[in-house]
Amino acid sequence: MFKDITLKNVVFTMPKKNRYNFDELITREGTDAIKWDAKFMEEYFGVGDLLPLWVADMDFRAPEVLLQALKKRVEHGIFGYTIPSESYYQAIINWFKQRHGWSIEKEWLQFAPGVVTAINVIIQTFSKPGDGVIIQEPVYYPFARTIKNNGREVLNNELLFSGGSYQIDFKDLKEKCAMPRTKLLILCSPHNPVARVWKTEELKQLGEICMENNVLVISDEIHCDITFNNYKHIPFASISLEFAKRSFTCVAPTKTFNIAGLKSSNVIIPNPTLREDFTTALTNISIASPSIFALVATETAYNSCENWLNEVLAYIWDNYCFLKDFFAINFPNxxxxxxxxxxxPWVDFRPLGIGAKELDRIIKEEAKVGLDDGAMFGESGAGFQRINIACPREILKEALNRIRDALIKRLKK
Ligand SMILES: Cc1ncc(COP(=O)(O)O)c(C=O)c1O
Structure with missing residues (x-):
């Protein structure tokens, strides 16, 4: 497709902007994709056959070099047990150094099949039933589910929505951290769904409160590579040695390069005692070692796909501008x-005055669009909707037009 070409012995490099075609519409039907599966949506939302802009994966093809690396590995034809190689670790180390300015050591890294799995194991290993785990709602809903399923108590340090943006409620955080049963805090950084990239000052203040109260921090940084404009992700553990020693940083190439189905993540644990206990817990349930495809994809993604990432981010940003324009024109409130x-993106529909449940019903049943209802992320999310814009613009356009038509019909009544 978009290849560099050689003319008269000179290699002409395709302009970076044109290398990938994110407008390409690729059907995911017949691939058992959760996002697009009508039966799954029927069970999950109560309505099937929706145009899906919900679960966090992209409708874009993964980078070509990554596909080639996987094909090459398939062609070898033997898929026995594997262990991470030196070059696998080096790829991760280099990525975090170059992209995030964070020097990590090989020994700090422990593979896990997924971030949610890792969070489960950390909760089970470093707290007891009845202990409290702090989260900051509205937040990625599996956090609360995982805490409850493990018999721990959810302590909600709710984010404050003021001045058009979300902030951490430090006063409440201090109170929750000081409670004797509080053992862990799950930080979502960058934050899903409110789309904040936490500033160093905010992370510092949060970390200091946790450290003073002996609360360990699980920093879920799965979205760390997806930031825009001048917003720069700051790894929590990079802020101080103390934060590093009392935290678990969960990272993955899966959101970044659209390979969530390959099940690959890493937990960065600089403290050897915490790391040993975590690794033992993973090993005991036989999930400490990666699949061949997770290894190949992760190493290739971090080594050779930064260009793809930069371009996909530019495309997603244009989708965001399109979304903003759409609301400015059709629903300026x-x-x-x-x-x-x-x-x-996280959109506040409350000014329409429709009511959170009715809004969600209209979007699903009448517009036939699958978005994540804000209330799923905690009560304070009611009246908001989360829209996954990592899709070709035509899909976004169609979804927004359907929402516009259904809402206008309702507002005219
Ligand atoms: C904040 C956050 N953490 C974790 C996950 C899922 O990670 P994994 O598939 O590695 O369990 C997601 C997926 O949307 C997410 O948004």
């Missing part, structure tokens, strides 16, 4: 929050 990070 609705508020599209600034997209600092993630590809999941």
């Amino acid at each position: 609705c508020y599209v929050l600034p997209l600092e990070g993630t590809y999941l």
Whole structure:
């Protein structure tokens, strides 16, 4: 497709902007994709056959070099047990050094098949039933589910929505951290769904409160590579040695390069005692070692796909501008929050005065669009919707037009 070409012995490099075609519409039907599966949506939302802009994966083909690396590995034809190689670790180390300015050591890295799995194991290993785990709603809903399923108590340090943006409620955080049963805090950084990229000052203040109260921090940084404009992700553990020693940083190439189905993540644990206990817990349930495809894809993604990432981010940003324009023209009272990070803009529909449940019903049953209802992320999310814009613009356009038509019909009544 978009290849560099050689003319008269000179290699002409395709302009970076044109290398990938993110407008390409690729059907995911017949691939058992959760996002597009009508039966799954029927069970999940109560309505099937929706145009899906919900679960956080992209409708874009993964980078070509990554596909080639996987094909090459398939052609070898033997798929026995594998261990991470030196070059696998080096790829991760280089990525975090170059992209995030964070020097990590090989020994700090522990593979896990997924971030949610890792969070489960950390909760089980470093707290007891009845202990409290802090989260900051509205937040990625599997956090609360995981805490409850493990018999721990959810302590909600709710984010404050003021001045058009979300802030951490430090006063409440201090109170929750000081409670004797509080053992862990799950930080979502960048934050899904409010799309904030936390500033160093905010992370510092949060970390200090946790450290003073002996609360370990699980920093879920799965969206760390997806930030826009001048927003720069700051790894929590990079802020101080103390934060590094009392935290678990969960990272993955899966959101970044659209390979979530390959099940690959890493937990960065600089503290050897915490790391040993975590690794033992993973090993005990036989999930400490990666699949061949997770290894190949992760190494290739971090080594050779940065260019793809930069371009996909530019495309997603254009989708965000399109979304903002759409609301400015059609529903100027609705508020599209600034997209600092993630590809999941958060939209406040409350000014329409429709009511949160009715809004969600109209979007699903009448517009036939699958969005994540804000209330799923915690009560304070009611009246908001999360829109996954990592899709070809035509899909976004169609979804927004359907929402516009259904809402206008309702507002005219
Ligand atoms: C904040 C956050 N953490 C974790 C995950 C899922 O990670 P994994 O598939 O590695 O369990 C997601 C997916 O949307 C997410 O948004």
